[in-house]
Amino acid sequence: MMQASAQAQPNIALVKYWGKRDVAANLPATGSISITLDSLWTRMSVNFGVADDLLIVNGVPADEMLPRVTRCLDSVAGKGRAGARVTSASNFPIAAGLASSASAFAALVVAASDAAGCGHERAELSRLAGRASGSAARSLFDGFVELAITSAGIDVTTLAGPAEWPLQVIVAVTEEAGKAVGSGDAMIRCAQTSPFYQSWVDRQDEDLAAARAAIARRDFAKLGAIAEHNCLKMHSVMWGARPPIVYWTKATLACMETVRGLQDAGHAVFFTIDAGPQVKVVCLPESAEAAQAALASTEGVRKTMQSALGIGARKVTVD
Numbered sequence: 001m002m003q004a005s006a007q008a009q010p011n012i013a014l015v016k017y018w019g020k021r022d023v024a025a026n027l028p029a030t031g032s033i034s035i036t037l038d039s040l041w042t043r044m045s046v047n048f049g050v051a052d053d054l055l056i057v058n059g060v061p062a063d064e065m066l067p068r069v070t071r072c073l074d075s076v077a078g079k080g081r082a083g084a085r086v087t088s089a090s091n092f093p094i095a096a097g098l099a100s101s102a103s104a105f106a107a108l109v110v111a112a113s114d115a116a117g118c119g120h121e122r123a124e125l126s127r128l129a130g131r132a133s134g135s136a137a138r139s140l141f142d143g144f145v146e147l148a149i150t151s152a153g154i155d156v157t158t159l160a161g162p163a164e165w166p167l168q169v170i171v172a173v174t175e176e177a178g179k180a181v182g183s184g185d186a187m188i189r190c191a192q193t194s195p196f197y198q199s200w201v202d203r204q205d206e207d208l209a210a211a212r213a214a215i216a217r218r219d220f221a222k223l224g225a226i227a228e229h230n231c232l233k234m235h236s237v238m239w240g241a242r243p244p245i246v247y248w249t250k251a252t253l254a255c256m257e258t259v260r261g262l263q264d265a266g267h268a269v270f271f272t273i274d275a276g277p278q279v280k281v282v283c284l285p286e287s288a289e290a291a292q293a294a295l296a297s298t299e300g301v302r303k304t305m306q307s308a309l310g311i312g313a314r315k316v317t318v319d
Helices: 063-077 100-116 122-132 134-140 183-193 197-217 220-239 250-264 285-296
Strands: 002-008 011-015 020-022 032-036 042-050 054-057 083-090 144-150 153-160 168-173 269-272 279-283 303-308 314-316
Touching: 002 100, 002 134, 011 134, 011 197, 011 220, 011 269, 011 279, 020 183, 032 134, 032 197, 042 100, 054 063, 063 083, 063 100, 063 122, 083 100, 100 122, 100 134, 100 314, 122 134, 122 153, 134 144, 134 153, 144 197, 153 197, 168 285, 183 220, 197 220, 220 269, 250 269, 250 279, 250 285, 279 285, 285 303
Parallel strands: 054 083
Antiparallel strands: 002 042, 002 314, 011 032, 032 144, 042 083, 144 153, 168 279, 168 303, 269 279
């Protein structure tokens, strides 16, 4: 039997992709820029040599997620491969707006390629991960990551490593249950029904350029301004869909007010929110302690998690 394990971290998009230009190939409609985290992780182990594919997530069989995993394994190792036992473990809530699918599929393609002896290069692994989960393509890379749209598909690169601009991220978990509407279905609904969707797509290059320049200059204030603006635009697209898609909770709004209070007090912090109710607060290291304390005491916050920026998916040894 052939087996291997890999670990990947979720990534948090600062300039987000929302929508697909090719649903069947899972190609994003726009480019995006993200930061790969360090402290949050998903570990995937792939063991080829069983009769049928089996998926275990945090110790529990996950049959509803198995078809997606099977398709990903087929894309990495070929449809003539042996059956695989796949075990997954994460140290953060899954399917709750914390990019768990990004870390899961980034780790899965690395483990599957190694277990099957495929020898795929990182760029190819990124492409394969992106076919399973659009944001997973970014979790193959370190630090600040840009996913660009090309005529051939996608091109993913690191803009700055985690040590080059060592920011901190505080995650405020406001809800641990899974989302009522998955991101893929929500994107399709928005593209079909939201009157704001096309404007979102058309203006994305402006936001990407602004964020790219801010990262190059290490301009925290400008990066925060464009990240918050881009986040609020994305959620406006969702609210304009029919029926509307609203992931925020009362605690989500309370966290945003907490961030505004920190900013008024002179702390270098900004928020971003992906397709879920959790609030991610990016800060300079000197503001991390104050941000963590303020978010932890915000009404409705169940817990907080702090992370530096991290490296991309890689092979690991799991006991």
